[in-house]
Amino acid sequence: MKALVVGGAGFIGSHLCDALAELGHDIVCVDNFSLGTRQNIEHLKANQKFAVYEADASAKEELDRIFEQESPDYVFHLAANSDIQASAKNPDVEYQNTYTTTFRILSCMRKYGVKKLFFASTSAVYGDKRDELLDENTPNLSPVSYYGAAKLGCEALISAFSYMNEMEALVFRFPNVVGPRLTHGVIFDFIRKLQKDPACLQILGDGKQTKPYIYVTDLVDAILRFMGTGKQGVELYNVGVQGSTSVIRIADIVCEEMGLQSVKYKFTGGEGGWKGDVPRFEYCIDKIQSTGWKAVFTSDQAVRETVRKNTGRG
Amino acid sequence: MKALVVGGAGFIGSHLCDALAELGHDIVCVDNFSLGTRQNIEHLKANQKFAVYEADASAKEELDRIFEQESPDYVFHLAANSDIQASAKNPDVEYQNTYTTTFRILSCMRKYGVKKLFFASTSAVYGDKRDELLDENTPNLSPVSYYGAAKLGCEALISAFSYMNEMEALVFRFPNVVGPRLTHGVIFDFIRKLQKDPACLQILGDGKQTKPYIYVTDLVDAILRFMGTGKQGVELYNVGVQGSTSVIRIADIVCEEMGLQSVKYKFTGGEGGWKGDVPRFEYCIDKIQSTGWKAVFTSDQAVRETVRKNTGRG
Numbered sequence: 001m002k003a004l005v006v007g008g009a010g011f012i013g014s015h016l017c018d019a020l021a022e023l024g025h026d027i028v029c030v031d032n033f034s035l036g037t038r039q040n041i042e043h044l045k046a047n048q049k050f051a052v053y054e055a056d057a058s059a060k061e062e063l064d065r066i067f068e069q070e071s072p073d074y075v076f077h078l079a080a081n082s083d084i085q086a087s088a089k090n091p092d093v094e095y096q097n098t099y100t101t102t103f104r105i106l107s108c109m110r111k112y113g114v115k116k117l118f119f120a121s122t123s124a125v126y127g128d129k130r131d132e133l134l135d136e137n138t139p140n141l142s143p144v145s146y147y148g149a150a151k152l153g154c155e156a157l158i159s160a161f162s163y164m165n166e167m168e169a170l171v172f173r174f175p176n177v178v179g180p181r182l183t184h185g186v187i188f189d190f191i192r193k194l195q196k197d198p199a200c201l202q203i204l205g206d207g208k209q210t211k212p213y214i215y216v217t218d219l220v221d222a223i224l225r226f227m228g229t230g231k232q233g234v235e236l237y238n239v240g241v242q243g244s245t246s247v248i249r250i251a252d253i254v255c256e257e258m259g260l261q262s263v264k265y266k267f268t269g270g271e272g273g274w275k276g277d278v279p280r281f282e283y284c285i286d287k288i289q290s291t292g293w294k295a296v297f298t299s300d301q302a303v304r305e306t307v308r309k310n311t312g313r314g
Numbered sequence: 315m316k317a318l319v320v321g322g323a324g325f326i327g328s329h330l331c332d333a334l335a336e337l338g339h340d341i342v343c344v345d346n347f348s349l350g351t352r353q354n355i356e357h358l359k360a361n362q363k364f365a366v367y368e369a370d371a372s373a374k375e376e377l378d379r380i381f382e383q384e385s386p387d388y389v390f391h392l393a394a395n396s397d398i399q400a401s402a403k404n405p406d407v408e409y410q411n412t413y414t415t416t417f418r419i420l421s422c423m424r425k426y427g428v429k430k431l432f433f434a435s436t437s438a439v440y441g442d443k444r445d446e447l448l449d450e451n452t453p454n455l456s457p458v459s460y461y462g463a464a465k466l467g468c469e470a471l472i473s474a475f476s477y478m479n480e481m482e483a484l485v486f487r488f489p490n491v492v493g494p495r496l497t498h499g500v501i502f503d504f505i506r507k508l509q510k511d512p513a514c515l516q517i518l519g520d521g522k523q524t525k526p527y528i529y530v531t532d533l534v535d536a537i538l539r540f541m542g543t544g545k546q547g548v549e550l551y552n553v554g555v556q557g558s559t560s561v562i563r564i565a566d567i568v569c570e571e572m573g574l575q576s577v578k579y580k581f582t583g584g585e586g587g588w589k590g591d592v593p594r595f596e597y598c599i600d601k602i603q604s605t606g607w608k609a610v611f612t613s614d615q616a617v618r619e620t621v622r623k624n625t626g627r628g
Binding site: 088091092095099100103106107110125127136137138139140141142143144145146148149150152153154156157159160161163164234275276 | 402405409417421450452453454459466467471475548590
């Protein structure tokens, strides 16, 4: 199989490339290296079956040329703005990097007859439904972030393109994803802040924000397990883990793993970390678990393992 | 009030301009005149409170200049590709004219602090759910047309922009809209075909496609009635009528009104008129009717009245 991995040098994308390489597939990695890094894929360069294109998936002609040249069998689309906090200040980022990339990729798949897609969606499509157990049939999706809005728009595109062109699409709604090569987010921030000042940690919000964190290798495992949906149209899963972890708990774990004691926490206050942040949500993962799949790491374990790997202790 | 009507020279937009003019509002009509026509707004040109900009709402700078210059109080956004059959062949049209226009408009509202929006959405966001009674809480929206996909993406954008910028947004999901100044669709097609050949009428599909048709003045009446939602966030309504009308019934009505007898119907066959066409759907309109609002025309009456107006008999 020849796999086109868009966003393949990014945090999740590069782990997916690792797993696809392990399975012996041909891999075409497309990345604009805005969030992805060359370092993330450096170790794959020796692989004869691994090719890299520095290209922006929102640029029509560039992407078209890659599809024409490579004729992939399967497209894994992980290119997006992944920093919700950043795009809150500039929604254009989501229009360009999240929605437009998806539209261009689907248009190329339509043009070149590529029938199989994996798409990385997000819990942010639900919006702020903190008192509901969110499953794949939850109605009234009302994103509160530009990121969630763009991703929901992408899901809608995938629905129409797969219907109109007989595609098989696998869509996962991710919770927070953590692990090695993380570039932003609360764990990343806490480590960086504590490296600068090991006595005091500023925490956005009241620290009670509580979300499930999935370990990146668990996620990649699920992607590969479900990629052959075997049916036309969209197969959608909430991908989750056992439990969830509060921001204060994350701070505690980071301090423990960094060997820091009596760190003073300073809270900026308020329920969410920033406007558009959903302070807590709970996923129903019955659908994916009913297939027998289960994440290896719980949410707390995923956080701890991430701290270890990102502080060189793992 | 100063109203910015984007798509104001189009079929629905121009009727909305008429109604706003009647109420004495200042009106800024923005249209790229791709589907809208100068003829639709010709009669409004004498009105001192009516201004027209020939501009494309997907063009960032152009739209920005209009917002800066006009400082509208309320934006009515009716600009979109409205021809589903056409965009089935070229999804770029929806990306540009339906999604991008909405993104640009919302970005300008954010920049210039405009807090009130009306948005024309569509039954096509649901996808093909022919055996369900569709209401505002129906889950799993799965558009089968690029048009429906783009509009659902717009609804998602409105959700996030209204949350992030304290906007009041009114969203109507329209069924088929008919009336004077119609530019395409089954009634329009039938009249044109019968004017060419009054003996024989080609009908796409099996003719059993059955949908609700709302008369444009009923729709405009509802827009104006609900435009002051009085609450932050999105207020969403399915706007509908009593009954629905099959394509064969439409053919019969067109023939009756054109005074044609024993016209031979030739069916192209199949359930839908074209791929991406939803052959029938049924709307639950309890929510809007619970407010006391009701369309004047039933679906059959709306069709008949439209034939009369568009054949100069009304």
